[in-house]
């Protein structure tokens with residue numbers, strides 16, 4: 001596999017030529033995956049193409065992102081059996097396309113637009129920018145490269161992608177360029193009051209109850225440098241919350257004073273655990289996720305482990321402790337040199 005980027009101009013050219021385009025956000029869409037898909041779908045539709053978004057299986061749009069749907073958005077529409085282009089957004093590798101891989105490959109050309117360091121350049125044309133805050137930031141540049149005027153619908157998709165992936169412009173993936181892009185989104189007339197209210201002031205009460213249960217059961221280890229917690233099926237039953245409402249809870253765990261690494265175990269079933277990992281400053285959790293065929297960024301990574309909750313808890317505690325030990329040793333070594 002050639003790990004080399006195509007240019008955005010080359011990708012824009014292919015997209016301009018295409019008549020039918022399928023957009024593939026990663027499984028369990030987040031704000032970046034869906035916001036990027038919305039912006040791209042609107043842009044391509046307004047330039048006259050047949051285009052639709054293909055989420056995994058029967059996965060729905062998470063309720064906190066449903067407000068982004070507009071008249072340009074089509075989801076799982078029949079467009080073509082042999083689409084000109086299939087384009088993956090915010091997916092580091094083909095495992096994030098799960099059961100859709102064959103359909104993705106049915107594109108005459110496949111394209112991969114992403115910002116994860118663990119991206120393995122799985123498509124015919126790839127554009128991976130690990131300096132970009134979000135895939136949405138890259139989609140902004142791609143739409144411009146296609147000479148598409150960014151309207152309010154596209155701008156709102158991009159804004160949601162950027163705002164959610166940067167934790168509201170707090171995380172260190174936020175750059176000057178991020179803010180420059182956002183300043184242009186304001187020129188397109190985004191309704192910030194509506195977006196912020198939908199994203200950040202619209203928490204279902206069940207989610208707060210779930211947060212309460214999770215925080216009641218946090219375990220700290222490595223002298224408080226690490227914490228681990230679980231969102232269990234039992235908690236979902238107790239609180240009435242849904243697993244996709246765990247979004248953002250891992251960041252709460254990382255925010256605890258003294259914590260460098262936070263881990264949240266999401267119990268999908270008794271033999272499938274989705275693991276979320278976060279680092280605060282010097283840690284690189286993508287290394288831990290990679291041991292389980294997962295991926296992500298230095299400070300935000302994840303993987304899925306096909307074992308029971310308590311086994312996965314043990315594995316993660318051991319791996320995080322080993323990782324912290326190795327990093328501490330390296331730091332000490334450098335200091336004594």
Ligand code: AMP
Nearest residue numbers: 276277294295296297300301302303304
């Ligand atoms: P999450 O904890 O689910 O919010 O994911 C954090 C980061 O890790 C995101 O950038 C994801 O794209 C990435 N990630 C999560 N799960 C996986 C996985 N199973 N494989 C590859 N990357 C993942």
Ligand code: MN
Nearest residue numbers: 030032033090
């Ligand atoms: Mn994502």
Ligand code: MN
Nearest residue numbers: 032090134135
């Ligand atoms: Mn992203």
